[in-house]
Every structure is written in C-alpha cells, then in structure tokens.
Amino acid sequence: MKLLKLVPDHTNIDFMRWRNLAVILSTLLTVASLAFTAYRGLNLGVDFVGGQLIRVTFVQPVDVEQLRGRVLGLHLGEASISEFGGPKSYQIRLPKPEGGDAAANIAADRVKQLVTTNYPGARVDAVETVSGKVSEELASDGLKAIIFAMVGIAIYIWLRFEWQFGVGALLTLAHDVAMTLGFFAFTRLQVDLNVVAALLTIVGYSLNDTVVIYDRIREDLRKYRKMPILQLLNLSLNETLARTVVTSLTVLIALAVLMWIGPEVIFGLAIAIFLGVLIGTYSSIYISAPVLVWLKVTSDSFVKVDDKEQTGPQPA
C-alpha cells in the first residue's frame, strides 16, 4: 500500500524570503483585529455582562418576529432573541433586572409562562441569571487567566530554550489570541465562559508547532555552527514541515467533527480552538521563527547550556 505523504520528502521552500512581508502583514492584521475588537466590542454573553439567558426548544419552527413581539410585550427591557443551533431552538436574553434577585425571578418566570402558554409543548432548556458582580469577576478572572497562561508558557520556553525563544513564544501567543478575538468581534459570535476556556486552550495548543520548530532550530544550531541564520531557519522549517502540517491536521479533523455534529452549546468553544490551531500553524512559521532573526539567535546562544541539555528528559 502506498502511504500518504502530504508533504514531499525534500522540500526546500524559502520561507524566510517573505518573512518581512509576512511579519508586517501579521502585525497589521493583529493591530487591526485588536482595534476592531475595541471599536466594535465583543458580543459578550450573560457570563460577562450579567443578565438573564433563557434557552427554549419549540416543537416546530416559530416565527421569530412574533416571539420577539411577545417577549417585548412583557416590558422586561431590551430583550434580544437569537437562533441557537437550529430553527426550533432560541435563546432569549434579558438585561439585568433592576430590583435584584426577586425581579430576576419574576422576569424569568414570566418568560417561561409566555413560552409555555403560547407554544404548547415547548421546552425550557436552561435559565441562567448572573449578577453584575459575578459577571465582572468572571470577566477579570478570565482575562487574568489568559495573561498568566501566556506569560507562564513564555517563561517555560525561556527556561527550556533561551530568552529569545521565550519572547518569540509570547509574541506568537499574543498574535494567535488577538486574531481569534478579532474573529469573534467580526462574526458577533457570543463570547461566554466556554470561549475563554477555548482561548486558554489555544494558548496551550497553538504553540505545539512552535515548540517542534524551536526544538529543531536548537538542534540545527548545534549541528551547523557556521550556517547563516536565515538559511538555518529555512532548513529547520523545511525539515519539520511535514510534522507541522500533520499534527495540526489531526487536531483540526477532530475539532471539525465537533463543530459539525457536536452539541450547540460548545460550538463557540470548538470553532475558537479550531481557528486558534489554524492560526497557530501559520504563526509558528512566520512569527516564531522571524523573531529569532531580530533577536540575533546564533549557535553561541546555546554553547553554555550544552551540558545542561544532556540531562533533559529522555524516554524511558
């Protein structure tokens, strides 16, 4: 049987030739992405802005405008209704009710009642009420967690490699997270706690390819001490190209299935990780590697740690 080879055996692509163009484009896109996110804002779920969310599944597809009219008729404030997973499932979002907990209960009860009386057989799947205090904490905890994870991983890479690699990892992560945020701002997909979990996962997983490439760069730096850095980076990238493509592909296959037929509630999570891994594959080549050129990594960067490396983890 002939085995599949997605990447030919001896590639010799001059990745570094376009590095300036790629870095400029990536930087522009990252900045644009952040600016767009700041300008347009994210579609934050009740987890982060507080309020109420009620998920309903109807027996048949319903007329959204009629449903909207009925919910607005309750005068519970700026209610928003959106399809959720299919034409029969909707989520109704209500703003934080004034008057605390009692008011929140009443609001939820009235919506539930409206749904069950007007749409016989309809099923209320979930009711979530998050106070402003909790939502602020969840938002700040989420932000802290993402920053800690990015810095923590960058420090680990620094300890295992050299400081230049740590900086490269941090910039790569910032790029991946910023681009994913931009995607959420652009598509208006709802950002809930699951999406923050996804961003944290991206921080952990989008660096996979970067780690593999860095590992090879280190190896080649020791092997070919006289080789110019650009040529060496190209060599390392080409040597690991098959790995970079295939490892990303296996994760993407699994996530694509999850996005396609998995539960609706975690669609946001799945698409965020999918995107993060895709962006991470690109950035491992065009952000992680070029950073090393600017930061002037040379073979000498590793001379002093040669002894230490011998005691690194080895398979049993």
Place this chain on the structure above:
Amino acid sequence: MLEFPRWKVWLVSLVVVAGIFFSIPSLLAGTPYADRWPAWMPHDKINLGLDLAGGSHLLLEADARDAMKQRISGMEDAVQTELRRDPRIDVGDISTADGRVSFMVRDPTKVDAAVERLRTLTQPLGLTGNRDWDVQVIDSTRVVLIPTNSGSLRAMKDAMNVARDVVRRRIDPSGTREITVVTEGSNRILVEVPGVDNPDQLKRLIGQTARLEFKLVDLDANVADVGQGRAPPGSEVLDYPDATPGLPFVAYPTAAGQLPKIAVKRRVMVSGDQITRAKQGFDQQSNAPIVQITFDNNGAHRFGRVTQDNVNKPFAIILDNHVLSAPNINEPILGGQAQITGNFTVQSANDLAVSLASGKLPVKLIPIEERSIGPDLGKDSIHKGAIASVIGTLGVILFMLITYGRFGVYATIALIVNAFLILACLALFGSALTLPGIAGFVLTIGAAVDANVLINERIREEIRRGRRLLDAVETGYREAFRAIFDANVTHVISAAIMAFFGSGPVRGFAVVLLIGVITSVFTAVYFTRMLVALWLRKARPRELHI
C-alpha cells in the same frame, strides 16, 4: 530499541487492562447490559456535571453588613446578660451605632469591674495575644466594645461554616441526596443540585429565615388603637392574615387591602432556636396539615411555666413577624411538645418544619448567580457529544492509517487505549464530566496522535538519512520525545491555570485536558514503543514501510 524487559511489558499491559475494566461501567451505564456486569468488578461510574445531568447551580453571597449587625447585637445581648448577673452593674444609654457596642456605667466606681467582666466575654485569637473584641473606656464612664479585624474575619468564617451546614440541612434534610454545598472564598456558598431544574424551589428552602416565636397576646390593648397600628408600651402590633372571624382581641380590617392586626407582648416566651425537632403532621381532628415541634429542655421548661401562668389566655405563634395562629391555652403544656396550626398545605407545612429543624442562618445569603439546565438538553448533548467523539476518533484513525501504515495501526491502538484510560481516570477520580469536558475529550483525541506523528516523521527522516532500521526507530523515539515533552508541558500550564480560575463546566474541561495529557504521553510514547519493540523483535524486518 529491542530491549523491552518482560516486567515492563507486564506493567504496561496491566495499566491498559485496568483502564479498560474501569471504563466499562461508565460505558454500560443506561444500557440493558449494565445489570450483567459482575458485582465483583469495578463499579465507579463517571459523574455527569450539571450541564449534562440537568440541575441547578446557585451561588450565594453572605451579606457582610448583616453578619456584622447580627454579631454586634449578639454582643449587646451578652453584655446585658452578663452585667445583670450578681453583683449587678447598672448601665444605661446602650448604643450599637458605628459598628460598636457602647454604654454608660451609672456608678463610676464600677467601670473597672465592668471592663473586667466584659473581657471574659471576648475570645483570644490563636497565640497572637489578640482578642476578637477590644474593650475600651472613654470619658471615664463610657465602655466601648469594638470588634477587631481579625475577630470579624474569624466570626465570618465561623458563620459561613454554620451557614453551609444549615443550607445543606435545609436542601437535603435526610442527607441522602448527591448535592454539593461548599464555601467558596471568604463569603460565598456554592450549591449544586442535580435533577432539580428549578432553582426557585431551592432558594425558597434556603431563603426561609423562619424566625419562629411564641408571644402572649396583649389582651389589655385597645382594639381600635391596634387597628391604627398603635400598641401599649411593651407590646407591638403584628399582621394576622388568617385570623378567624369573631375574636375579641383582633382588629379586623375596615377597608380593602388591609390585614387583620393583633397586639402581642414584646417579650418572647420561647423562640425557634429552642426547637430540637420539627416535622410535618396532620391535626387529629380536622386532618389539616400541621407542624409538630419538640422544644429543648430550656424551651420546654419556659413554655411550661408561661402556659401554666396564663391558662385560658391566647398566645400568638409568629413566623417572621406574621402571626400564624393565636390559639387559646386550654391547659399548661408541660411535655415540651406543641403543634403549630395555620393555613398550611402539606408542602408549606413541610417547608416550615425543615427550616425550623435546620436551625437559623447566622447570616443573610443573597443569590448572585443561578444556572439551571433541563435534563433533556443534557441528554441531547451527551448523545451528540458521543457521536462527535466516535466520528472524530474514526476520522483521526483513518488519517493515521493511510499516512503511516503499520505505525498508524500502532498509533490507532494507542488512541483507543487512551480513550479508555481517560474514561477510567474520570470514573476513578470522581470528577464530573461536563459538556466542555466532551470537547476536551475530542481535542485530546486529535492532539494525542501528535506524539505519534512527531515520532513517525522523525523515523522517516532518519531512514532517509540512511540510518539502519533499528537505529532510525531508536533515534526517532529519542529525538522526538524532547518536543513532545515540551509541548505537553505547555498544555499542562494552560490547563492548570484553567482549572484554577475556572468553575463548573470549564473546570471539567481543564480536568479532561490534564488527564488526557498524561494518558496520551503514556499511550502514544511508551505503549507504542512497546508494540514497535515487540514487532521488531519478532519480525526482524529488513526495511521499514513508513
């Protein structure tokens, strides 16, 4: 490479077999085959999180100001009781303003004695020499008790622990349900109840302060005045919504929207704190739902004495400042048992019994986050999640088979073993599987084969470079391991931070990722290495098709 000692083969096989056995109960759950699983086999099943099982999640926050107020008024009571004891010290102008208890000692020569006795009411905190209250004298006759910061923190912590137990007893009086009630941080309680998808019911159970008091009815009060809300000194006017018509001491409403009113003595005969048992029952004559209560010794004694002194007079049973009923004392009630009648349903009588028996909440709790998930959504999610997991796994397997042939088969076996191991760990650790956890499972499946990809690609590369077969495989495993290790550490860092900051579903996701990292390194590196070594030793191939 060929060296793979027999004991290692046994050890690895043992782990694999154990993983399969421990994951079977979870896979059988809900199928007709569950009963056929022998009783002596492992039975731990994966717990489903609330988002999959359906249920309610409630986060309650203690009202710190209320806690402080209760603590200060408790101290005020203690001060009065202490100084009234022999030798009595007369005090006046007691105030609890500004978060402190202060009063004047009428006889200036007794100030020191008062301070001395009040010191005994304060508690030392650990070995620091600090106490929970500072006792100070200002203007030579005014004594002030100020709660110290560390004292307040300790009091809050104690109050939260008591509140947690009270909440648990109120939700689950029999102590048999699988509920979670834990304190979070310094002032919060998290309640998770599977199966109940209506948090209102929970909040009703938890929120009932149920302050029950027995007070004598003030028969000297002028009914017309009572109707106007005025009561004689020493008495107070309360609402009596369910008053039966024709009682001489009740002021019946003269206009619509008013409630019947009644004057009762301020002094409490017995209070709900003195109840040891309460249960719902039925009145022997009318068969109406009632609450039967039993007083503790002290309460029984006082109740007996007061009823003895007031035969043929009515007393009021008061719940949260509303009179439930005002029965007549027909004879002294000496046994320490009483029944509360009122306009009860079986449910409301039961709720009241539960809240009386569970004790008083030491601090007011306010719901700040509520989530409830219906059971059907959870079932849908499990169904879709299971299908996605299976198809996702098959997709990854197919890809590995057509890309790496024999080595793809090894990766596939490793992947399947990995799936079993993850399920087994979840079942063994008792950590709940959540909806994002299913996503974590699928992601782990996709990422687990990364290690095999790295190893196999490296072997391909080494063969291209002209290494001998065994050497290439050996080098492939050794050189790939560094990157596999580093990549997995980055996963661990992000997952650990997620587990630390996240709650509920997100933590479930992080747990699956963490377990997956460990099991996948075991299966993708050690387990495949064993399979490859055994094959190489047996077949002694001349060339490698990879």
